Amino acid sequence: MIHDDSCCHQHEQQQIEMLMRRQKRQRPARRPTPVVPPEDMATPLAYGRGITTVKQIEKIVKLGVEKVILNTAALENPVFVKEAAESVGSQSVVVSIDVKKRRFRNGYDVFTRSGTKKLSASLDSIVVKAADSGAGEI
Numbered sequence: 001m002i003h004d005d006s007c008c009h010q011h012e013q014q015q016i017e018m019l020m021r022r023q024k025r026q027r028p029a030r031r032p033t034p035v036v037p038p039e040d041m042a043t044p045l046a047y048g049r050g051i052t053t054v055k056q057i058e059k060i061v062k063l064g065v066e067k068v069i070l071n072t073a074a075l076e077n078p079v080f081v082k083e084a085a086e087s088v089g090s091q092s093v094v095v096s097i098d099v100k101k102r103r104f105r106n107g108y109d110v111f112t113r114s115g116t117k118k119l120s121a122s123l124d125s126i127v128v129k130a131a132d133s134g135a136g137e138i
Contacts, residue, residue: 046094054080054087061088067137071096072112075119075126078133085134095135099123 047060048069057068068088074081074095084093098115099108110119110126119126130138 048094048096052080054083057084057088057093061092067092067094069094069096070135071098074130074133074135075110075112078129081130081133081135085136090134090136093135094137095130095133097123097126097130097138 044066045064046067046069047065048071051057051060051068051070052073060068068084070081070084070093075097081093081095098111100111100115101108108123110121110123111117112119127138
């Protein structure tokens with residue numbers, strides 16, 4: 001029997017797309033509603049949106065999600081990233097940074113709150129702070 005890797009990859013992609021469609025249907029809720037991934041899925045599943053407490057992170061990880069994505073809560077409170085990393089391990093904590101390239105000046109502007117609040121801190125300082133706080137990925 002010949003094992004076709006492209007078939008497995010296509011199956012994984014279909015599972016990911018199904019999970020994302022399910023999450024989109026649940027968007028109006030502002031609190032996390034994690035989805036349990038299929039057991040045969042090899043791609044790490046990450047979840048983010050509205051995560052503000054370590055208790056939420058622990059619950060999400062217990063449901064089988066391997067990584068939690070933090071944005072606003074992490075950028076507004078770097079201590080939260082440290083607490084999350086201590087609770088579930090830094091390999092499970094991803095800090096997401098929303099940026100927009102400046103039109104007339106070099107560099108990037110950093111935003112939180114779904115791109116509605118511009119931060120005054122530089123992108124470089126935010127990346128360093130996230131890494132120092134214990135984020136496993138940025």
